[in-house]
Amino acid sequence: MRTIAFATQKGGSGKSTLASSIAVAAHEAGERVFILDMDPQQSLMKWAKARGDVSVPVEAILPGKINAVMNSLAKSGVTLCVIDTAGTESTATAAAMKAADLCIIPARPNAFDLWASDVTRRALREMRKDYVFLLNQCPPAQQNARISEGVEMLEKMGGLISPLIGARVDYQEAAGSGLGVTELNPGGPAAEEIRKLWSSIKRRLAKGKPATATRKAA
Template sequence: MPKIVAIVSQKGGSGKTTLALHLATCAAYAKQDTCVIDTDPQATAAAWGDWRGDFLPAVVTSPPARLARTIENAGKQGIGLVVIDTPPHAEAAMREAIKVADLVLIPTRPRAFDLHALEGIADLVNFTGTPAHVVLNGVPANATRMVEDAKAAAKELGLETCPVTFGDRADFHRSSARGEVASEIDDNGKAAGEVKAMWKWVKKALA
């Protein structure tokens, strides 16, 4: 069976799809056979895959009810890493993804309303016992106090915070609209560096 990373958030605009696609592409560049499973009816990740064409990683769609079967099929095809992109406001889809995951990543912007949305997910991951980490995303420059407050808010809910954060980077926005990732726009840019650091951390967390 492949290793499975589930990207979940109850809030739209948290950066789930960006995180899923960048993480999976970084893994693919590292010669890891990887696919993204898009369980969101809006199919944003799948659209990105269409724009991207034949370049890796593969992106497939799956309704939550068929998630386990889709992962099984990916494993039969030699896929070693599956990244699941889930829809917002869909507890059943999140529950299915969390249930099968080896690691759950919960992207959130470090603002009060966004952090409040972590409560429901905290209950789900604490119930399943799946290792889970909040990923602070869209972090403004020099926002040290904001980051510390966000980490404290997550800790109160029993959630760990990933040591790697994503800044509010233009390369993330520009690349997604073109079926690319940040490193393909500027491999030496800050966005690309954050993704490489995230993949390094995830690889270690899955070991």
């Protein structure tokens, strides 16, 4: 079983949104996926309730239980564990980061998110954990300068995983309906970029090598 955790000390950067859509895309690609919701706000527990099926199960757990839960998930044949965390420093977030093979740090292309990314990166470096940045909610192509700045800053800080994720209504609609974007609108651009993102994450998990982001706006 491989484990990815979405983490950054910043609310609203898209952790829960991306975790749910990635979990669904990985499920569609043949993984046996299980989501651990470690955010007290329990966004993904609510998502699961709206979803109403068990194809991508979600469970809320306390940090002290994480090792036991992950052992039993691995034994039961789960191949991918996706952990969603709160946008604050907490015991639960630290436990999730420690448990993950790869931490994904989403950031919007703005100064506050990028600064918060650096705080998370430092914490992960101290823990000697593997991490990648992910640029989310990128504005349409005409605002390219801001995206380029974000790409440059994150590249300087470490690996930036591709592709860049656009700001798209599909992400909001899918999350609210208990779906992934690949289910909501399988032929749409959000679905396409999430499938690509899953491929990049999978490659990274397999080889431990970052996929390079392109500068093309989403």
